[in-house]
Amino acid sequence: DTGVSQDPRHKITKRGQNVTFRCDPISEHNRLYWYRQTLGQGPEFLTYFQNEAQLEKSRLLSDRFSAERPKGSFSTLEIQRTEQGDSAMYLCASSDRAGNTIYFGEGSWLTVV
Amino acid sequence: DQQVKQNSPSLSVQEGRISILNCDYTNSMFDYFLWYKKYPAEGPTFLISISSIKDKNEDGRFTVFLNKSAKHLSLHIVPSQPGDSAVYFCAASRQLQGAQKLVFGQGTRLTINP
Numbered sequence: 001d002t003g004v005s006q007d008p009r010h011k012i013t014k015r016g017q018n019v020t021f022r023c024d025p026i027s028e029h030n031r032l033y034w035y036r037q038t039l040g041q042g043p044e045f046l047t048y049f050q051n052e053a054q055l056e057k058s059r060l061l062s063d064r065f066s067a068e069r070p071k072g073s074f075s076t077l078e079i080q081r082t083e084q085g086d087s088a089m090y091l092c093a094s095s096d097r098a099g100n101t102i103y104f105g106e107g108s109w110l111t112v113v
Numbered sequence: 114d115q116q117v118k119q120n121s122p123s124l125s126v127q128e129g130r131i132s133i134l135n136c137d138y139t140n141s142m143f144d145y146f147l148w149y150k151k152y153p154a155e156g157p158t159f160l161i162s163i164s165s166i167k168d169k170n171e172d173g174r175f176t177v178f179l180n181k182s183a184k185h186l187s188l189h190i191v192p193s194q195p196g197d198s199a200v201y202f203c204a205a206s207r208q209l210q211g212a213q214k215l216v217f218g219q220g221t222r223l224t225i226n227p
Contacts, residue, residue, distance in 0.1 A: 042217025104156035
């Protein structure tokens, strides 16, 4: 499988706990994105990496959220002190240098109880 | 401020007929538009895209039309098949300005009836 891979696919956590999601992009893609989708809405942009550099962050990305891409390959998205409002699908995507088409992974569902 | 709008939350079409999904945008800086298809509990799958220098792009059963003056795009699926039943999202970006993020509409749930 050469698509965007996300892990875990589902996570249930208690409010206040920390969670971390991992994303492995398509191997030749140097651009990596995180989006969040809640029920009935389209995906919303969170942040974007070109290689290991985080070039853009949305206002949606509060200080409880941190994303890294240390070697320019896989990325992690950590949410600290989770709140019920964090419950959503977290989508990772990648694109090549031209960046014209962004390909999404299958998403990681987070439920905060 | 919803910059990309899909005003029809749902659409039902008979198998074999044409499905037309619509999308409007407000930001005139958008210059690249994409359609994604999404099944429940899966990530969006890229379908087709169009640059603002074109007004039509075709790929098999899928055609996207762009009307820049009206800030409107549409996705035509013909003939519609049961496997086309899914939620369809349109998305827009400012590729020429180097911006990378996609702005999505709220989605339209398409149901193809046998």
